[in-house]
Amino acid sequence: MVAWIGFAGAIGASPLVPFALSAIAHRGGDGIGSHSRVATIIRVPAGETYAYRYPSMSSPHAKKRAVYREGDTVEVVCQIRDGEPVTLPGDGRPNYAVRVWDQLPNGSWIPDIFTSLEGKRGDKPPAGLGLCAEPTGEPVPAP
Template sequence: MAALLGAVGVLGPPVVEALVTKWEETPNPAPSGTPTPSPEVSSPVPVTDTPDDPPPAPEPVGYDCSPVPGRETVLATVVYTEGLGLNAFCGPANSYPRAQPSNYPESETLTIVCQVRDGQSVDDTDDVPGRYTGAWAVWNKLSNGAWVSDLYVDTPKVEGDTPPEGIPLCEDV
Protein backbone atom coordinates (compact mmCIF):
# COMPACT_ATOMS: atom_id res chain seq x y z
CA MET A 1 0.00 0.00 0.00
CA ALA A 2 2.89 2.34 0.75
CA ALA A 3 4.21 1.72 -2.76
CA LEU A 4 0.83 2.73 -4.18
CA LEU A 5 0.75 5.97 -2.21
CA GLY A 6 4.34 6.72 -3.31
CA ALA A 7 3.34 6.18 -6.91
CA VAL A 8 0.52 8.73 -6.56
CA GLY A 9 3.06 11.37 -5.61
CA VAL A 10 5.47 10.53 -8.47
CA LEU A 11 3.07 9.62 -11.30
CA GLY A 12 0.02 11.63 -10.40
CA PRO A 13 -3.53 10.48 -9.60
CA PRO A 14 -4.76 9.85 -13.21
CA VAL A 15 -1.91 7.41 -14.00
CA VAL A 16 -2.25 5.56 -10.70
CA GLU A 17 -6.04 5.30 -11.19
CA ALA A 18 -5.48 3.70 -14.62
CA LEU A 19 -2.98 1.21 -13.16
CA VAL A 20 -5.37 0.27 -10.31
CA THR A 21 -8.26 -0.22 -12.78
CA LYS A 22 -6.10 -2.45 -14.99
CA TRP A 23 -4.93 -4.40 -11.91
CA GLU A 24 -8.56 -4.98 -10.77
CA GLU A 25 -9.53 -6.33 -14.24
CA THR A 26 -6.67 -8.84 -14.29
CA PRO A 27 -7.82 -12.31 -13.11
CA ASN A 28 -6.12 -13.83 -10.09
CA PRO A 29 -3.33 -16.20 -11.03
CA ALA A 30 -3.94 -19.91 -10.54
CA PRO A 31 -2.57 -21.41 -7.32
CA SER A 32 0.97 -22.68 -7.51
CA GLY A 33 1.22 -26.04 -9.28
CA THR A 34 -2.09 -25.60 -11.15
CA PRO A 35 -1.71 -25.17 -14.90
CA THR A 36 -3.18 -22.01 -16.31
CA PRO A 37 -5.57 -22.63 -19.16
CA SER A 38 -4.29 -21.27 -22.40
CA PRO A 39 -6.60 -19.17 -24.51
CA GLU A 40 -8.54 -21.12 -27.09
CA VAL A 41 -6.99 -20.95 -30.49
CA SER A 42 -8.79 -22.10 -33.57
CA SER A 43 -6.83 -24.90 -35.16
CA PRO A 44 -7.39 -27.01 -38.23
CA VAL A 45 -8.88 -30.48 -37.95
CA PRO A 46 -6.12 -32.84 -36.84
CA VAL A 47 -4.78 -35.09 -39.55
CA THR A 48 -4.11 -38.69 -38.66
CA ASP A 49 -2.56 -41.49 -40.61
CA THR A 50 -5.08 -44.05 -39.33
CA PRO A 51 -8.12 -44.73 -41.49
CA ASP A 52 -11.61 -44.32 -40.13
CA ASP A 53 -13.24 -47.46 -38.78
CA PRO A 54 -15.29 -49.11 -41.50
CA PRO A 55 -19.04 -48.83 -41.05
CA PRO A 56 -20.66 -51.87 -39.42
CA ALA A 57 -21.85 -54.56 -41.80
CA PRO A 58 -25.56 -54.31 -42.52
CA GLU A 59 -27.79 -56.84 -40.83
CA PRO A 60 -28.79 -59.60 -43.26
CA VAL A 61 -32.37 -59.26 -44.42
CA GLY A 62 -35.04 -61.60 -45.65
CA TYR A 63 -35.22 -64.02 -42.72
CA ASP A 64 -36.20 -63.80 -39.11
CA CYS A 65 -36.81 -65.87 -36.00
CA SER A 66 -40.59 -65.85 -36.25
CA PRO A 67 -42.16 -69.11 -35.08
CA VAL A 68 -43.93 -71.19 -37.71
CA PRO A 69 -47.01 -72.57 -35.91
CA GLY A 70 -49.43 -75.06 -37.37
CA ARG A 71 -47.07 -76.52 -39.97
CA GLU A 72 -46.17 -80.15 -40.37
CA THR A 73 -42.79 -80.87 -38.90
CA VAL A 74 -40.11 -83.50 -39.25
CA LEU A 75 -38.25 -84.63 -36.15
CA ALA A 76 -34.47 -84.77 -36.33
CA THR A 77 -31.63 -85.09 -33.84
CA VAL A 78 -28.51 -82.96 -33.27
CA VAL A 79 -25.45 -85.11 -34.10
CA TYR A 80 -21.68 -84.92 -34.62
CA THR A 81 -21.10 -81.73 -32.62
CA GLU A 82 -18.47 -83.37 -30.42
CA GLY A 83 -20.24 -82.11 -27.32
CA LEU A 84 -20.35 -78.47 -28.48
CA GLY A 85 -24.00 -78.47 -29.50
CA LEU A 86 -25.53 -76.85 -32.56
CA ASN A 87 -25.73 -73.05 -32.76
CA ALA A 88 -29.00 -71.49 -33.90
CA PHE A 89 -29.46 -68.23 -35.82
CA CYS A 90 -32.27 -66.03 -37.18
CA GLY A 91 -31.43 -66.93 -40.79
CA PRO A 92 -29.48 -69.52 -42.79
CA ALA A 93 -25.98 -68.22 -41.95
CA ASN A 94 -23.91 -67.50 -38.85
CA SER A 95 -23.91 -63.79 -39.74
CA TYR A 96 -27.52 -63.52 -38.57
CA PRO A 97 -28.32 -62.69 -34.95
CA ARG A 98 -28.39 -65.64 -32.57
CA ALA A 99 -31.76 -67.27 -32.01
CA GLN A 100 -33.23 -68.20 -28.63
CA PRO A 101 -32.30 -70.77 -27.57
CA SER A 102 -28.95 -70.11 -29.20
CA ASN A 103 -27.55 -73.65 -28.91
CA TYR A 104 -29.04 -77.14 -29.03
CA PRO A 105 -27.09 -79.85 -27.20
CA GLU A 106 -25.97 -83.11 -28.80
CA SER A 107 -28.90 -85.59 -29.07
CA GLU A 108 -31.54 -82.82 -28.78
CA THR A 109 -34.65 -83.48 -30.87
CA LEU A 110 -35.48 -80.67 -33.31
CA THR A 111 -38.74 -79.97 -35.13
CA ILE A 112 -37.91 -79.01 -38.72
CA VAL A 113 -40.49 -77.06 -40.72
CA CYS A 114 -38.57 -76.50 -43.96
CA GLN A 115 -35.16 -76.30 -45.60
CA VAL A 116 -33.17 -73.89 -47.76
CA ARG A 117 -30.47 -75.34 -49.96
CA ASP A 118 -28.55 -72.12 -50.63
CA GLY A 119 -27.60 -70.90 -47.16
CA GLN A 120 -24.09 -70.26 -45.87
CA SER A 121 -21.84 -73.18 -46.70
CA VAL A 122 -20.60 -75.05 -43.63
CA ASP A 123 -17.50 -77.20 -44.07
CA ASP A 124 -16.65 -80.38 -42.23
CA THR A 125 -13.43 -82.09 -43.12
CA ASP A 126 -13.37 -84.68 -40.33
CA ASP A 127 -13.60 -88.16 -41.77
CA VAL A 128 -16.08 -89.75 -39.37
CA PRO A 129 -18.01 -92.84 -40.54
CA GLY A 130 -21.63 -92.03 -41.32
CA ARG A 131 -20.99 -88.29 -41.26
CA TYR A 132 -21.19 -86.04 -44.32
CA THR A 133 -17.78 -84.61 -45.15
CA GLY A 134 -17.36 -81.45 -47.22
CA ALA A 135 -19.19 -78.18 -47.80
CA TRP A 136 -22.92 -78.19 -47.06
CA ALA A 137 -25.13 -75.11 -47.69
CA VAL A 138 -28.37 -76.65 -46.42
CA TRP A 139 -30.09 -75.03 -43.42
CA ASN A 140 -33.23 -76.10 -41.55
CA LYS A 141 -35.86 -73.74 -40.18
CA LEU A 142 -37.32 -75.02 -36.92
CA SER A 143 -40.89 -74.60 -35.72
CA ASN A 144 -39.73 -72.02 -33.14
CA GLY A 145 -38.26 -69.86 -35.95
CA ALA A 146 -34.58 -70.68 -35.36
CA TRP A 147 -32.27 -71.79 -38.18
CA VAL A 148 -29.63 -74.52 -37.83
CA SER A 149 -27.08 -75.94 -40.23
CA ASP A 150 -28.30 -79.26 -41.62
CA LEU A 151 -24.75 -80.63 -41.50
CA TYR A 152 -25.13 -81.43 -37.78
CA VAL A 153 -28.65 -82.86 -37.95
CA ASP A 154 -29.42 -86.50 -38.71
CA THR A 155 -31.51 -85.76 -41.81
CA PRO A 156 -30.59 -87.62 -45.03
CA LYS A 157 -27.96 -85.65 -46.96
CA VAL A 158 -29.46 -85.34 -50.43
CA GLU A 159 -27.41 -83.27 -52.88
CA GLY A 160 -29.06 -80.95 -55.39
CA ASP A 161 -32.02 -78.59 -55.14
CA THR A 162 -34.56 -81.04 -53.72
CA PRO A 163 -34.69 -81.71 -49.97
CA PRO A 164 -35.17 -85.18 -48.55
CA GLU A 165 -38.67 -86.61 -48.67
CA GLY A 166 -40.96 -85.06 -46.08
CA ILE A 167 -39.06 -81.78 -45.69
CA PRO A 168 -40.39 -78.97 -47.92
CA LEU A 169 -38.34 -76.11 -49.28
CA CYS A 170 -38.95 -72.96 -47.21
CA GLU A 171 -40.10 -71.08 -50.30
CA ASP A 172 -42.98 -73.58 -50.56
CA VAL A 173 -44.12 -73.10 -46.94
Protein backbone atom coordinates in the same frame (compact mmCIF):
# COMPACT_ATOMS: atom_id res chain seq x y z
CA MET B 1 -61.17 -80.05 -39.59
CA VAL B 2 -62.91 -79.88 -36.22
CA ALA B 3 -59.76 -78.58 -34.53
CA TRP B 4 -59.41 -75.88 -37.18
CA ILE B 5 -63.04 -74.79 -36.79
CA GLY B 6 -62.64 -74.75 -33.02
CA PHE B 7 -59.48 -72.70 -33.27
CA ALA B 8 -61.01 -70.31 -35.79
CA GLY B 9 -64.11 -69.89 -33.62
CA ALA B 10 -61.99 -69.23 -30.56
CA ILE B 11 -60.13 -66.38 -32.26
CA GLY B 12 -63.03 -65.25 -34.48
CA ALA B 13 -63.58 -61.73 -33.21
CA SER B 14 -60.07 -61.21 -31.89
CA PRO B 15 -57.78 -58.51 -33.30
CA LEU B 16 -55.10 -61.23 -33.36
CA VAL B 17 -56.75 -63.14 -36.21
CA PRO B 18 -54.41 -61.86 -38.97
CA PHE B 19 -51.36 -62.55 -36.78
CA ALA B 20 -52.55 -66.03 -35.80
CA LEU B 21 -53.35 -67.03 -39.36
CA SER B 22 -50.03 -65.63 -40.57
CA ALA B 23 -48.17 -67.66 -37.95
CA ILE B 24 -49.96 -70.84 -39.01
CA ALA B 25 -49.19 -70.24 -42.68
CA HIS B 26 -45.49 -69.63 -41.90
CA ARG B 27 -44.94 -73.17 -40.61
CA GLY B 28 -43.04 -74.30 -43.65
CA GLY B 29 -42.63 -74.33 -47.39
CA ASP B 30 -46.20 -75.07 -48.49
CA GLY B 31 -48.01 -73.06 -45.82
CA ILE B 32 -50.95 -74.60 -43.98
CA GLY B 33 -50.80 -78.36 -43.93
CA SER B 34 -47.10 -78.67 -44.72
CA HIS B 35 -45.17 -81.44 -43.07
CA SER B 36 -42.37 -81.40 -40.58
CA ARG B 37 -39.69 -83.90 -39.59
CA VAL B 38 -37.99 -84.64 -36.31
CA ALA B 39 -34.20 -84.78 -36.43
CA THR B 40 -31.46 -85.44 -33.89
CA ILE B 41 -28.53 -83.08 -33.42
CA ILE B 42 -25.34 -84.97 -34.36
CA ARG B 43 -21.67 -84.35 -35.30
CA VAL B 44 -21.44 -80.97 -33.59
CA PRO B 45 -18.13 -79.42 -32.57
CA ALA B 46 -17.70 -79.25 -28.80
CA GLY B 47 -21.04 -81.06 -28.43
CA GLU B 48 -23.35 -78.17 -29.29
CA THR B 49 -24.54 -75.90 -32.09
CA TYR B 50 -26.38 -72.62 -32.18
CA ALA B 51 -29.68 -71.74 -33.76
CA TYR B 52 -29.42 -68.57 -35.83
CA ARG B 53 -31.83 -65.81 -36.77
CA TYR B 54 -30.92 -66.20 -40.45
CA PRO B 55 -29.39 -69.14 -42.38
CA SER B 56 -25.82 -67.98 -41.85
CA MET B 57 -23.29 -68.78 -39.14
CA SER B 58 -22.37 -65.08 -39.02
CA SER B 59 -26.00 -64.22 -38.17
CA PRO B 60 -26.92 -63.37 -34.56
CA HIS B 61 -27.97 -66.33 -32.45
CA ALA B 62 -31.69 -66.95 -32.08
CA LYS B 63 -33.40 -65.28 -29.14
CA LYS B 64 -35.37 -68.38 -28.12
CA ARG B 65 -33.53 -71.64 -27.44
CA ALA B 66 -30.26 -70.60 -29.05
CA VAL B 67 -28.20 -73.71 -28.15
CA TYR B 68 -28.81 -77.33 -29.12
CA ARG B 69 -26.65 -80.13 -27.76
CA GLU B 70 -25.61 -83.42 -29.32
CA GLY B 71 -28.54 -85.85 -28.95
CA ASP B 72 -31.24 -83.14 -28.68
CA THR B 73 -34.20 -83.56 -31.02
CA VAL B 74 -35.57 -80.72 -33.11
CA GLU B 75 -38.62 -80.30 -35.30
CA VAL B 76 -37.70 -79.10 -38.79
CA VAL B 77 -40.52 -77.39 -40.70
CA CYS B 78 -38.75 -76.63 -43.98
CA GLN B 79 -35.35 -76.25 -45.62
CA ILE B 80 -33.41 -74.00 -47.92
CA ARG B 81 -30.94 -75.81 -50.15
CA ASP B 82 -28.77 -72.88 -51.24
CA GLY B 83 -27.69 -71.28 -47.97
CA GLU B 84 -24.29 -70.43 -46.62
CA PRO B 85 -22.05 -73.53 -46.93
CA VAL B 86 -21.03 -75.23 -43.69
CA THR B 87 -18.09 -77.66 -43.68
CA LEU B 88 -17.07 -79.91 -40.84
CA PRO B 89 -14.41 -82.34 -42.10
CA GLY B 90 -12.55 -84.84 -39.94
CA ASP B 91 -13.34 -87.56 -37.44
CA GLY B 92 -14.96 -89.71 -40.13
CA ARG B 93 -17.24 -86.91 -41.34
CA PRO B 94 -17.54 -86.20 -45.06
CA ASN B 95 -15.15 -83.57 -46.38
CA TYR B 96 -17.62 -81.44 -48.32
CA ALA B 97 -19.65 -78.30 -47.71
CA VAL B 98 -23.37 -78.60 -47.04
CA ARG B 99 -25.48 -75.60 -48.13
CA VAL B 100 -28.70 -76.90 -46.55
CA TRP B 101 -30.23 -75.06 -43.58
CA ASP B 102 -33.23 -76.25 -41.55
CA GLN B 103 -35.88 -73.90 -40.20
CA LEU B 104 -37.40 -74.66 -36.79
CA PRO B 105 -40.98 -73.83 -35.74
CA ASN B 106 -39.80 -70.73 -33.84
CA GLY B 107 -38.34 -69.30 -37.08
CA SER B 108 -34.69 -69.92 -36.22
CA TRP B 109 -32.24 -71.80 -38.42
CA ILE B 110 -29.71 -74.59 -37.85
CA PRO B 111 -27.14 -75.98 -40.29
CA ASP B 112 -28.44 -79.27 -41.68
CA ILE B 113 -24.95 -80.80 -41.51
CA PHE B 114 -25.53 -81.09 -37.74
CA THR B 115 -28.78 -83.07 -38.05
CA SER B 116 -29.67 -86.68 -38.71
CA LEU B 117 -31.84 -85.78 -41.72
CA GLU B 118 -30.90 -87.50 -44.97
CA GLY B 119 -30.43 -85.78 -48.33
CA LYS B 120 -27.58 -83.36 -47.70
CA ARG B 121 -27.01 -82.95 -51.44
CA GLY B 122 -29.27 -82.08 -54.37
CA ASP B 123 -32.17 -79.71 -54.90
CA LYS B 124 -34.94 -81.53 -53.06
CA PRO B 125 -35.49 -81.80 -49.31
CA PRO B 126 -36.06 -85.20 -47.69
CA ALA B 127 -39.53 -86.74 -47.92
CA GLY B 128 -41.99 -84.96 -45.65
CA LEU B 129 -40.32 -81.54 -45.84
CA GLY B 130 -40.94 -78.63 -48.16
CA LEU B 131 -38.70 -75.84 -49.27
CA CYS B 132 -38.97 -72.68 -47.20
CA ALA B 133 -39.96 -69.39 -48.76
CA GLU B 134 -36.80 -67.45 -49.52
CA PRO B 135 -35.55 -65.99 -46.23
CA THR B 136 -35.13 -62.28 -46.08
CA GLY B 137 -31.55 -61.29 -45.46
CA GLU B 138 -30.32 -59.73 -42.29
CA PRO B 139 -30.93 -55.97 -42.31
CA VAL B 140 -27.90 -53.97 -43.34
CA PRO B 141 -27.14 -51.13 -40.89
CA ALA B 142 -27.49 -47.63 -42.32
CA PRO B 143 -24.20 -45.69 -42.57
